[in-house]
Amino acid sequence: MSTGFDRDPDEYTRGAKAAVVYPDMGASSRDAEARLEETAGLAAAIGVEVREKVAIKLRQPKPGTLIGSGQVEALAETVRDRELQLAVFDAALTPVQQRNLETALGCKVIDRTGLILEIFGERARTAEGRLQVELAHLDYQAGRLVRSWTHLERQRGGFGFLGGPGETQIEADRRLIRDRMARLRRELDQVSRTRTLHRDRRQRAPWPVVALVGYTNAGKSTLFNRLTGAGVMAENLLFATLDPTLRQISLPGIDKAILSDTVGFVSELPTQLVAAFKATLEEVVSADLLIHVRDIAHPDTEAQRADVEKVLSDLGVAEATPRFEAWNKLDLLEEAELERVLEGAAKRSNVMPISAVTGEGVDRLIKTVASRLTEGHRRYTIELNPADGAGAAWLHQHGDVCDHWVEGDKAVYEVRMAPQDFERFETRHA
Structure with missing residues (x-):
């Protein structure tokens, strides 16, 4: 056989x-x-x-x-x-x-x-994704060379502890794998340093980072596309998204925020992949807010939720990081089940029922996220020269202009913004 x-x-x-x-x-x-x-x-x-x-x-x-x-x-x-x-x-x-x-x-x-x-090997598109997959695959294969080289057993020719060509070939392959893995880790370290520099630059900006997380096929990429207008692959497939995607979005009261779409989690995610994709998931670790997208129509939605929370914990995501649950796929629920889900969501302040496909509930999600990100914002009264169009534009871009009027020779603006943005404005107009 x-x-x-x-x-x-x-x-x-x-x-x-x-x-x-x-x-x-x-x-x-x-x-x-x-x-x-x-x-x-x-x-x-x-x-x-x-x-x-x-x-x-x-x-x-x-x-x-x-x-x-x-x-x-x-x-x-x-x-x-x-x-x-x-x-x-x-x-x-x-x-x-x-x-x-x-x-x-x-x-x-x-x-x-x-x-x-x-x-993962088939879906990775970016150079970083391919590096991560190759590293994980080599780690997995390193312990399985005995299987790959069974045809060499016939060549052994040794007795007891004496090895033959088969064992020599296995050792040679193991050495090649170890060398290749070391090179891949060095390249990924460089990727990680570059990503850290980009993230530091964003934090100095400062633009808040919102990360979408969730079980694979929960609808993260569909929601990402609705929020950003991007063309990220969003199909009814497990692991449709592997490579991290970042896009700039505007939220109420926030001119600029970064939205990150991440690889979907899965139960019993192989340890090789958790380690290899650590660089990709650093966006999640450092996010200002997480949106946990759940497939609320899935029969195992609670077990999937537990799996995602476990991976987040393993990654070192702080429990203090604000997070919302977006109960997605309302459009797939029967009427009785839909009522039950909506009643359950109404009892929890951090849950928003949505359909990323139809857009139901997405506006409320956006407003709630923006409200949470701007919780520390204060109201400031700012006077400008009416001719200062650039200053007025800056206020609209970095804050929520609640009201404005002309008083004498001054244009007066009531603006809600983060204290650090107000300090930046004062420095700019000093």
Whole structure:
């Protein structure tokens, strides 16, 4: 029986017929059906054709194959009968488990981490995104070279502790991977320093940064496009957005703010990706305000919320950072469910029900965010020469002009603005 090692790996991604397997160990807050649907969605994101969805109850994981021998045989029969080329396990497989399952099933096997890395590798567009994905992929593959080089076992020729060509090749590859990873980390450090310089420059401006965060496919990019008019990829796909996108927006009382669209989070996000995408997510860590976009129509919306909060905590986002929840996708709710959601949202001051597709509730979200960002603003009475058009324009750009009138030979403006902006104005007009 073929184990798949002699075939082109690309055969098993785009267009492959696959089974999605969820080993249910009872530890997840989601039900098995929801997990299978999510993993099938992840597989579809790279063009895999999911033919079977199988939930397997596990009392105790097996060191060699994760699932029991009887379960392996039943799954192998399904693979043969349906002529499947790929089995996607919604779990973290060790290199040994992956190899043993491929041998037993007669098809390619990838785990949740490998699947997410495949998606990230296909979707990353910027140089930074590609660097981050490559680093994560190399980190993942470093421990799996024994699987990649099984065909060299026949060349070993040594006895006991004496290694042969196969082991030499594995060591050579490990060294190449370590060297490449070191170069990638140096390049990403440079990216991180550049991003820090840009962020410092913005903070000196000072322009507030608002970051959209949320579970993958929650609708962040659709909301981002509505708020900015940008053309960011926004499709009904998991991980549609990978590379960070920053745009300048205007908010009531704030002439200029920076809106950041970030990579979607997911449950059990591979540790390699959390580490590799740290530079990208620095925008989230340093944001003045977070908008947590939630797919309120999803059956596991509460579990997704918990996953996002955990990732934010792991990233070091301060609990004191102001945040709002945008309960998105109202347009997908039935009338009774919509009423229940709206009633629940009304009881919480930090929740705004919205539809990023139809625009419902978005204006209120904008006003609420602006109000929170301008909480420290004060009201100032400023006198200008009526001919000072540049000064008047500056006040309109950096503050909220509540009223203005002409008094004698002076134009008087009542303006709400941040104290630091008022100091900048006084310095400018000193």
